[in-house]
Amino acid sequence: MTDPATPAQWRAALKAEGVPFVELEGWTTRGRDAATGKVFGPVHGILNHHTAGVDSLAVIAYRGVGAGLPPPLAHGLLRKDGVVVLVADGRANHAGPVAENVFRAIVAEEPLPKQDKSSTVDGNDSLYGLEVENRGDGEDVYTRAQYDTWVRFNAALCRLHRWTERSAAGHLETSVEGKPDPAGPVAGYGRRGRFLFTMAQLRRDVAERLSHQANWSPPTTQETPTVTPEYVNLGLAHGYQLAPELWDEIEFTTEWNDEPDGHALNSPTFIKGAARFTGTLSLRFEGLAVGEVVQVRMAEHDDAGALKTVHPIHEITGTPGGTFGVVPLTKRLGAGRNMRVRLLNLGAEGIEVASAVLTVLAWGE
Structure with a gap:
């Protein structure tokens, strides 16, 4: 299935995966489809970002970033407390130009190559966008609750669309403009202590979730600060x-x-x-x-x-x-x-x- 999720499918998929979420007023009809004349979909993956700021909901949902980047800027915002705010159900301004060779790898669910900047596609047409609240300064820490929901959110959409974890990508992997997100330290996840975020690790954690039933939770006993290099x-x-x-x-x-x-x-x-x-x-x-x-x-x-x-x-x-x-x-x-x-x-x-x-x-x- 590559049609974008309906509001009912969003709710069911997130609830089944254990994603705590709230619905922003008007999210089921919010999008850039009418303004651009482009219909959102078919969808082929999830693009993950960090906000590079705090209290970002108003910017993402209502204000945008100047005239050149009107809202909405994502389909969901993941707050520090681990709760996802559903912002939009239609086309969102989050991905920008995506290297075509990387986009084709996402569609084929293959390892992502280094970006070839000579040819791009508009990622807003067919990628869900998740903004994760973090300053992006290398010091602001993603909370345990935030990272747990981050994994669950990506797994929920992958499970809904029958994708593997390779349908989850980071903006830094697709951008031809040198975007650095998402990045930063994570407080911990499951038995794991503090570690540095990478998309490869997020995909491994999503793959682990997808190997279990949607209601599975990672074990948290015997926590250790040991970090795999x-x-x-x-x-x-x-x-x-x-x-x-x-x-x-x-x-x-x-x-x-x-x-x-x-x-x-x-x-x-x-x-x-x-x-x-x-x-x-x-x-x-x-x-x-x-x-x-x-x-x-x-x-x-x-x-x-x-x-x-x-x-x-x-x-x-x-x-x-x-x-x-x-x-x-x-x-x-x-x-x-x-x-x-x-x-x-x-x-x-x-x-x-x-x-x-x-x-x-x-x-x-």
Whole structure:
């Protein structure tokens, strides 16, 4: 079934899944269908967002964001207390342009690829939108009640439409405009203590719900603060030239993970705080003369891209037949910071960075 849920189906699906909800006046007829001349549907998935603000209901339901983004801005708002406010039943302004290759993967319920920005579709036509109350500053915490409802809400719509968990996506996975949501720390879920939100984890939790009856609840006894680390494995699709006497940041272009999980590609950033991580960076250089040196150091930047802190230098010395080196990467990164790796070629001639493979385990804080 791909027709949008009727009000009766919304109520039944959410109630069966144990989603606490309230109905905003007029929600059953609220939407952008008449204003745009576009009928909402068929639907193919759920797009998850954070509000990047507080007390967002008036903006989402009534005010919108200026003339360019009139309301409603979502089908539902998930409050801090874990209650969903049903806002609209029709077309909502939440998704914007969605990378077509990602949209096709959502429809096919396949792993989501990195966004191809060359072709887009209007996600407002066929994606439900859920806004989750959170400032999005990396410090505001999603409550336990909020995250539990978040999982149940996505599972309810997946169960209604006979979708798998792969029909749930995050705005950061579909946007061609660099949207960062949803993100932030979660107080806990089930037996799990505090952890850092990722769409991959949300999908795993939705899949677990879908493997049970709709009235199932995750066990909450024997809570533990242990957090499973995220696995980050990045590298280069192609080598590149490193000019002499100039600090240059490695731009990672390949990811060896089951799913793109918020780690940067085509970007020098490889970890965002608050987080702890440990691992290695394996480097191979071509053209580095015997005895010449390349310096390697980690550098912290803020969200605006400004350099804030540099870490101790490691040196790799040229050897016959190509040069190899392994640099340890173990640090704690504060909120609002991101980590990059910089190289400085101290030789007189340019060299090739033939390979750069980063492998770390990261714990969100």
